Amino acid sequence: MLExxxxxxxxxxxxxxxxxxxxxxxxxxxxxxxxxxxxxxxxQVGRSSVREALRALELLGLITxxxxxxxxxxxxxxxxxxxxxxxxxxxxxxxxxxxIEMRKLLELDAVRLACKRATDKHFEEMExxxxxxxxxxxxxxxxxxxxxxxxRIIARSSRNSLLxxxxxxIVEYSKTIREDSLSRExxxxxxxxxxxxIMEAIKxxxxxxxxxxxxxxxxxxxx
Amino acid sequence: MLExxxxxxxxxxxxxxxxxxxxxxxxxxxxxxxxxxxxxxxxQVGRSSVREALRALELLGLITxxxxxxxxxxxxxxxxxxxxxxxxxxxxxxxxxxxIEMRKLLELDAVRLACKRATDKHFEEMExxxxxxxxxxxxxxxxxxxxxxxxRIIARSSRNSLLxxxxxxIVEYSKTIREDSLSRExxxxxxxxxxxxIMEAIKxxxxxxxxxxxxxxxxxxxx
DNA sequence: GGATGTGAAGTGGTCTGACCACTTCCACGG
DNA sequence: CCGTGGAAGTGGTCAGACCACTTCACATCC
Numbered sequence: 196m197l198e199x200x201x202x203x204x205x206x207x208x209x210x211x212x213x214x215x216x217x218x219x220x221x222x223x224x225x226x227x228x229x230x231x232x233x234x235x236x237x238x239q240v241g242r243s244s245v246r247e248a249l250r251a252l253e254l255l256g257l258i259t260x261x262x263x264x265x266x267x268x269x270x271x272x273x274x275x276x277x278x279x280x281x282x283x284x285x286x287x288x289x290x291x292x293x294x295i296e297m298r299k300l301l302e303l304d305a306v307r308l309a310c311k312r313a314t315d316k317h318f319e320e321m322e323x324x325x326x327x328x329x330x331x332x333x334x335x336x337x338x339x340x341x342x343x344x345x346x347r348i349i350a351r352s353s354r355n356s357l358l359x360x361x362x363x364x365i366v367e368y369s370k371t372i373r374e375d376s377l378s379r380e381x382x383x384x385x386x387x388x389x390x391x392x393i394m395e396a397i398k399x400x401x402x403x404x405x406x407x408x409x410x411x412x413x414x415x416x417x418x
Numbered sequence: 419m420l421e422x423x424x425x426x427x428x429x430x431x432x433x434x435x436x437x438x439x440x441x442x443x444x445x446x447x448x449x450x451x452x453x454x455x456x457x458x459x460x461x462q463v464g465r466s467s468v469r470e471a472l473r474a475l476e477l478l479g480l481i482t483x484x485x486x487x488x489x490x491x492x493x494x495x496x497x498x499x500x501x502x503x504x505x506x507x508x509x510x511x512x513x514x515x516x517x518i519e520m521r522k523l524l525e526l527d528a529v530r531l532a533c534k535r536a537t538d539k540h541f542e543e544m545e546x547x548x549x550x551x552x553x554x555x556x557x558x559x560x561x562x563x564x565x566x567x568x569x570r571i572i573a574r575s576s577r578n579s580l581l582x583x584x585x586x587x588i589v590e591y592s593k594t595i596r597e598d599s600l601s602r603e604x605x606x607x608x609x610x611x612x613x614x615x616i617m618e619a620i621k622x623x624x625x626x627x628x629x630x631x632x633x634x635x636x637x638x639x640x641x
Numbered sequence: 642g643g644a645t646g647t648g649a650a651g652t653g654g655t656c657t658g659a660c661c662a663c664t665t666c667c668a669c670g671g
Numbered sequence: 672c673c674g675t676g677g678a679a680g681t682g683g684t685c686a687g688a689c690c691a692c693t694t695c696a697c698a699t700c701c
Contacts, residue, residue, distance in 0.1 A: 205655070206473060230681055241656040243466050246683090247473040250429060254474040262682050263663030293580040300581065304523040357516040358523065361584060428684070453652055464685040469654090485653050486692030 205240055209248035212238055217268065224270040228258065231266070298369050299413050301362045302346065306393065306409045308353035310402045317352040321394050324348065328387045337377050338387075343370075345390050349397070376416045389415065428463055432471035435461055440491065447493035451481065454489070521592045522636050524585045525569065529616065529632045531576035533625045540575040544617045547571065551610045560600050561610075566593075568613050572620070599639045612638065 213228070222228065231249065235242040249266060252258045260266045309317075324345050328338040343366070350362045377383050389412040396405035436451070445451065454472065458465040472489060475481045483489045532540075547568050551561040566589070573585045600606050612635040619628035 232681075235656095241654095243469075243657090244655065246466075247470055249682095250470040251474050251477040254477070260682065261664075263680080264665075265681065293578045296578055297580045297584070300527040304527065308519075355516045355519055357513070357520045361520070455652075458685095464683095466686090467684065472653095483653065484693075486651080487694075488652060 205244045206247040206251070209234075209238060209240065209245055210251065213248060213252070222268050224268050226268050228266040228268065294365065294369050298362075298365050299410070301358065301365060302349070302409055302413060303406055305350045305353040305358060305362065306397065306405050307402055308355060308358070309349050309397050310400045310405055312354040313352035313397055317348060318394065318398060320348050321345065321390075325387060325391055325394070328383070328390070332383050332387070337375075337383055339375060339377055342377060342386060342390075349393070352397075386412070386416065428467045429470040429474070432457075432461060432463065432468055433474065436471060436475070445491050447491050449491050451489040451491065517588065517592050521585075521588050522633070524581065524588060525572070525632055525636060526629055528573045528576040528581060528585065529620065529628050530625055531578060531581070532572050532620050533623045533628055535577040536575035536620055540571060541617065541621060543571050544568065544613075548610060548614055548617070551606070551613070555606050555610070560598075560606055562598060562600055565600060565609060565613075572616070575620075609635070609639065 213234070216222070216229070216234075228234075229237065231242055231245050234245045238245070249258065249260065253260055257269060258266055259269050324341050328341040328345070331338040331341065346366065347359075347363070350359045353359065377386060389408065393405055393408045393412060396408055436457070439445070439452070439457075451457075452460065454465055454468050457468045461468070472481065472483065476483055480492060481489055482492050547564050551564040551568070554561040554564065569589065570582075570586070573582045576582065600609060612631065616628055616631045616635060619631055
């Protein structure tokens with residue numbers, strides 16, 4: 196039986212046990228965990244308690260469960276902690292100013308890092324996105340999605356996954372509180388030009404210039 | 419019955435429902451949630467499913483449950499994401515690098531804003547903290563707490579509470595993955611000097627200088 | 642009146658057994 | 672040889688039971 200001596204609840208003890216099992220059996224991401232019924236029996240606890248522990252791990256994205264198929268270890272990078280944190284931090288957030296400003300800070304941080312770390316693959320992707328934007332504009336479609344993707348690839352080229360993961364929910368949320376400036380006449384064309392300018396500056400590794408251009412671009416993007 | 423049309427699992431739907439209930443009833447931190455049995459009945463689901471949802475929220479520290487006493491909303495600042503983050507992804511090398519870097523970015527962002535927004539109250543607080551640090555050093559105590567407080571007051575003087583909210587858990591967590599450099603001989607004295615230099619630069623509103631000093635300080639703080 | 646004790650009701654904690662839905666896999670029949 | 676159907680295994684959910692603990696009103700005592 197699990198150490199119920201400590202006032203820890205059973206499901207918390209099970210969390211530890213599962214962690215131990217994962218270590219002892221050297222389970223790697225993608226491997227399958229013992230079934231709920233087996234865990235229940237091995238640990239001498241009810242299946243419901245096992246499930247409570249597993250649900251917690253699932254919520255965190257540390258495991259995945261497939262109905263009828265089993266429970267599997269997931270790679271750490273898939274964990275949803277940041278997203279959840281973001282969700283709850285931003286949830287009751289009211290001050291638009293702080294949010295917009297935070298976005299700007301992150302975008303600028305990203306662009307600075309990108310100057311030093313962006314690879315050819317990133318530049319190719321940027322190019323593709325810009326071309327897709329231009330194509331959509333020719334067709335009279337507002338390239339909202341491409342605009343987002345361009346900023347995202349910059350966040351990615353910072354090659355700091357934490358920065359990218361903090362950036363994502365903030366941008367997501369700030370989209371909801373402010374109108375899309377791309378709907379303004381002539382703005383999409385201008386935005387693409389600015390994007391291209393930013394990309395070129397990053398390519399040259401010119402931190403000051405790319406920073407300046409990004410700041411200007413964000414400024415212009417306000418409705 | 420909950421929308422089982424979406425392939426979402428019941429406990430995930432319940433998470434949403436609980437969120438809705440918290441909003442509709444305008445539940446504030448400290449308030450009590452409906453009991454498990456009541457939720458079970460109101461939502462027409464099994465109590466075990468309700469529990470799975472509640473356990474997930476509890477793991478995140480968003481609610482607390484008191485055996486026999488009920489379930490209560492907790493302030494988000496009590497969330498345990500940091501601990502879990504540390505517990506499960508502590509060994510991921512790449513994540514560590516990103517985390518340290520992210521901290522640096524946020525501290526620099528904070529110091530830049532502080533140059534423009536710090537008030538006399540903030541400076542008085544910094545002064546108090548620095549004096550407390552010096553006092554502890556005189557007593558032969560390592561001023562770990564004061565070090566943290568100094569950085570926090572800078573984050574606060576950015577006057578962007580979102581920045582502060584993101585900053586806090588990042589710093590909290592990075593403390594756990596790197597040794598405290600303050601234990602190094604002579605380091606506390608040096609750190610206080612650097613803090614003072616940063617403060618002075620902020621007072622002058624000298625963005626470049628305070629940024630530079632903060633960067634240097636963080637660099638020196640590595641063990 | 643106020644402090645104290647007590648018991649019923651309410652609540653979370655856990656286990657069991659049942660049934661359903663889905664996946665996996667192998668033996669059987671083509 | 673291939674597919675195919677079905678049994679076995681697994682997660683998803685529910686209902687009911689019992690225990691441990693808290694709360695609170697009410698009775699009791701000083």
